[in-house]
């Protein structure tokens with residue numbers, strides 16, 4: 280069904296850059312689109328004017344198709360209406376299942392990508408008219424919706440519906456892409472690997488940790504970085520904050536070590552407190568190591584900073600090679 284995915288997204292390569300709030304700005308998304316992939320820009324949590332200017336800004340960098348990522352657990356109605364008014368190609372909906380949002384986006388003429396964590400949600404999304412399913416495995420970095428690992432999730436989701444499924448979580452190179460395609464995915468949605476693209480807008484301390492971390496260096500937690508976004512499980516690199524929290528027996532919010540301590544400032548000057556859900560930007564100041572350094576388990580495959588276009592090309596060519604090799608492996 281890869282052909283069908285490429286037709287729906289009107290793109291050349293079935294590689295999507297994951298929306299990563301704070302980290303995946305217009306430069307990264309445009310670079311992926313211009314390299315023949317499909318970029319997804321997070322514009323949730325913004326005013327409708329900011330959504331409008333975010334779309335315009337991205338359109339100045341690419342004339343290719345892209346999608347806008349919206350978060351269903353925050354107010355999204357105005358942003359969705361703006362996406363429809365601006366006739367963006369696609370909208371990506373995550374952190375919730377709302378058939379009415381899917382139907383509204385479809386009625387507005389958008390291609391709708393829906394993130395899921397199991398087969399039941401997949402059927403609900405497909406029944407509401409979703410065009411593409413994004414199945415996010417538990418290995419994923421950032422906020423993690425489901426609890427099933429990519430290896431088990433993808434075939435279950437693929438078997439549940441007849442629309443293209445894009446695999447997310449732990450895919451960081453051509454081997455991962457080839458494996459996902461063998462499981463029935465039509466394409467891949469890559470996050471952590473693009474944190475090491477030249478275009479990602481993250482702090483150098485965060486980037487350095489990504490380049491050194493191994494597959495055992497991440498922590499999944501339900502309510503570690505919950506300030507600003509409670510009840511939302513996530514995966515991030517071990518750091519001084521998470522180590523102190525684990526040593527304290529993974530204590531509940533309100534009873535954690537150094538709770539409410541200010542550990543830095545956003546570029547705007549606003550304070551960042553320990554346990555805040557926040558992606559450190561290049562201009563963030565303070566104890567960056569102690570902030571939420573989102574990362575997936577595939578981080579051990581991320582060893583070099585490269586232009587996003589080169590990442591798209593390398594992953595695509597390597598996946599092709601591995602899929603061709605696979606034919607002879609079992610002879």
Ligand SMILES: Cc1cc2nc3c(=O)[nH]c(=O)nc-3n(C[C@H](O)[C@H](O)[C@H](O)COP(=O)(O)O)c2cc1C
Nearest residue numbers: 297299300321373419420421448449470471573575
């Ligand atoms: C820094 C970071 C920020 C993220 N922010 C978002 C977001 O705003 N919206 C979203 O749908 N997913 C977000 N995610 C999850 C990704 O879209 C994707 O599912 C995940 O990165 C895939 O797993 P991988 O990191 O192993 O490639 C984020 C992930 C990371 C690493």
